[in-house]
Amino acid sequence: MNSSYHHGDLRRALIDAAVESLGETGPSALSLRAVAKRAGVSHAAPAHHFGDKAGLLTAVATEGYGRFADALERAGRNGDFVDVGVAYVRFAIDNRPYFEIMFRPELLHEDDPDLARAESRSRSVLVRGAADLAGGEPSLSPQAVAAWSMVHGFAELLIGGNFPPEVAGDPEATVRKIATRIRFDPE
Amino acid sequence: MNSSYHHGDLRRALIDAAVESLGETGPSALSLRAVAKRAGVSHAAPAHHFGDKAGLLTAVATEGYGRFADALERAGRNGDFVDVGVAYVRFAIDNRPYFEIMFRPELLHEDDPDLARAESRSRSVLVRGAADLAGGEPSLSPQAVAAWSMVHGFAELLIGGNFPPEVAGDPEATVRKIATRIRFDPE
């Protein structure tokens, strides 16, 4: 029981440390060595578990997609797709460290099977919600693309600080108002 | 006035080199020294002109916002807001190196006055287009937020490779179809 050796679940601790670090410094300034130091291990320990910096971020993104799918699923329980949209941007706000990474392919190992699984799960939750709205189409309908794009763009613009105070102040209200009033022309 | 002993306009050459580099390697892997080498100058030359790595990226983003505003303005000439939306995502596709940087505040010097000017210009072009649609409101109406979010989210998701082939194949057609059929309920 040498104290220099980490006996608990180091993989878990490293992911947590990475998320904390991401929350403080943002993705571009994330340092593997800083993460290692925060977890109390040597600078090369992360490489052993994740291979790569991208590997660590992939693990974070995978966990993020898992939580994301959970949140969307929970919000969609009562059949109102507006709630799913609201949950989408709420997740981006509340889990910003995850969200800032999840849609940045150049930072991740896209071929990772776990990541792909988690990704496709949250995508399917999203599409199912949109399909309910549009009338049960299996694939990505134009309506679904539109809805997804809108909530995603809103989240990104909000996080990037591109909105004036009156909309950034209560983003949930704004997205709810918009999502409620929006319609899709047949034809 | 600005002629240097290197050869022409080094500032210009460095921005161009940065854009090329961004196009090849993406923003996260951009190296100041690689940019300098590409421009044929020493590794510390960029610092003199831009102070910082963020300074160089700020200059790139400023130029990007300029071109962006031009493109949106050109597209809005004939009063159809759908064209502006299409131009938005077309810009993201055609000028990906710029677009990938423009909405990433943590990579830039947000307080830079030139950047702020260029930003607010393209924003005002966008809002003016949306105001025409909504009936002349000056500030950011819910409709404008919705429209902006949608085209922006579409562009980001598209660039991130999140869409299946049938929509990524002809993105312009998809965004046009969506933008044409979308409506906004008057309460």
Place this chain on the structure above:
DNA sequence: CCGAGAATTTGACAGTGTCAAGTTGTCCGG
């Protein structure tokens, strides 16, 4: 023509990711 001042280079420094090799812990078959 020359000296001031700007543009650029040179050299150094701390920090980064990644790899190879060494060290330390764990566990299991005898």
Place this chain on the structure above:
DNA sequence: CCGGACAACTTGACACTGTCAAATTCTCGG
């Protein structure tokens, strides 16, 4: 009980990065 195999982790090194200070090179106005 024990020895050795195996995984987890550390140590040390390497090339590369951004940034800064000092030295150099060019330009131009007097």
